Amino acid sequence: MKNIIIIGAGPAGMTAAIYAADSGLNVRLIEKGMYGGQMTTTARIENYPGFPEIAGWELSQRMFDCVTKSGVTLTTDEVISISRSDSLFKVICRINTYEADAVIIANGVKRRKLDVPGEKEFAGRGVSYCAVCDGNFFKEKDVAVVGGGNSALEDAAYLCGVCKRVYLIHRRDEFRADEKYVRALDSFDNLERVTSHVPVRITGEDVLSGIEVKSTKTGEAHTIPVSGVFVATGLISDNDAYSEFVELSDDGYIESGEDCLTSTPGIFAAGDTRNKKLRQIVTACADGASAAKKALEYLNGVG
Ligand SMILES: Cc1cc2nc3c(=O)[nH]c(=O)nc-3n(C[C@H](O)[C@H](O)[C@H](O)COP(=O)(O)OP(=O)(O)OC[C@H]3O[C@@H](n4cnc5c(N)ncnc54)[C@H](O)[C@@H]3O)c2cc1C
Structure with missing residues (x-):
């Protein structure tokens, strides 16, 4: 039986993974996190067909249940790089190395960092990149959200329901989020908009105690006392590990069309990681199915 990672x-x-397993391939799915x-x-989530409204964790669980039913081998590890000997690919991870006849890269995107002093020091100790995951740690406390897009405003609205006060810091005058997210903020009286300001540093001794911001108009700086900082400044590609094998766009996404083929036969790209126009759950799923089908054709010598 052919192996696919x-x-x-x-x-x-x-x-x-579901499509590849159903096609009779030996499938290993490697995940570094959740x-x-x-x-x-x-x-x-309100736009995934079949579910008028569903929590992100629940849709994840439902998809995961389908994966476990398909007989896929699940591996918790972080992929560091890929190498190749003849037609076999080696997927090198932090803990182990695994071999496969074909590889599908579906590693998504990563969060953009603020790159200010204090961010690294307080990461996981007050600085968070996921409001839904970490918001409860800041119950009844004051927090800041940095960003002005849909994710930032969604995070701010969520945190308003959990925290005492939420400062929404954005470098522009106006948020670039969709109107419905901007309007939703009006219903919260514990939200404070800090527009035309950029973060300068995250402050604190042993524990995080504030975020220093600077006005983009006057250059004046002040510190907002908060216990937590949620970073929601956007998503970026994360494909350096694969650049030897796959052609990347200027902004680092894998060059690949809807067929999910890459510049190396045997390596496929699916989901947000590839250069595409619409990064959504439904398009990621579509890519997953296409990539598995193309991988099967490649392994059968017809792709
Ligand atoms: C806050 C937020 C709200 C959203 N709301 C919606 C919505 O309402 N509707 C909608 O359709 N879309 C929404 N999206 C977008 C949607 O979630 C993505 O388009 C979709 O999840 C992309 O799927 P993916 O499988 O390509 O990548 P991801 O979901 O990013 O999954 C990639 C996986 O790969 C893992 N990984 C990465 N690198 C490695 C490595 N080196 N080794 C091992 N594992 C690795 C990651 O841990 C991750 O689990 C939202 C996104 C965010 C951030």
Whole structure:
């Protein structure tokens, strides 16, 4: 039986695993974090067909249940790189190395960092990149959210229901989120908009105690006392580990069309990691199915 490795268990990777296993392939799905990927970081999903409204964790769990029923081998590890000898790929991870006849890269995207002093020092100790995952640690406390897009405003709205006061810090005058997210903020009286300000540093001795911000208009700085800082400044590609094998776009996404083929036969790309227009759950799932089908054709010598 041919072996296939799928990197990442978001909706793209999980769908690819289900389709590949159903095609009779020996499937190993490698995930470094939570099964579900970005879905686990959102409270509510309202545009996945079949579910008028579903929590991110629940859709993740439902997809994961389908994966476990398919007889896929689940591996918790972080992929560091890929190498190749003849037609066999070696997927090198932090703990082990695994071999496969084909590889589907479905590693999604990573969060953009603030790159200010204090961020690294307080990461996981007050600085968070996931409001839904960590919001409860800040019950009845004051927190800041940095960002102005849909994710930032969704995070701010979620945290308003959990925390005492939420400062929403954004570098522009106006948020770039969709109107419905902007309007939703009006219903919270514990939200304070801090527009036209950028974060300068995250402050604190042993514990995080504030975020220093600077006005983009006057250059004046002040510190907002908070116990937590939620970073929601966008998502970026994470494909350096694969650049030897796959062609990347200028902004680091894997060059691949809807057929999920890459510049190396035997390596496929699915979901948010590839250069595409619409990064959503439904398009990630579609990619997962296409990538598995193309991988099967490749392994059968017809692709
Ligand atoms: C806050 C938020 C709200 C959203 N809301 C919606 C919505 O309402 N509707 C919608 O359709 N879409 C929504 N999206 C977008 C949607 O979640 C993504 O488009 C989708 O999850 C992409 O799926 P993916 O499988 O390509 O990648 P991801 O979901 O990013 O999954 C990739 C997986 O790969 C793993 N991984 C990465 N690198 C490695 C490695 N080196 N080794 C092992 N594993 C690795 C990651 O841990 C992750 O689990 C939202 C996204 C966010 C952040």
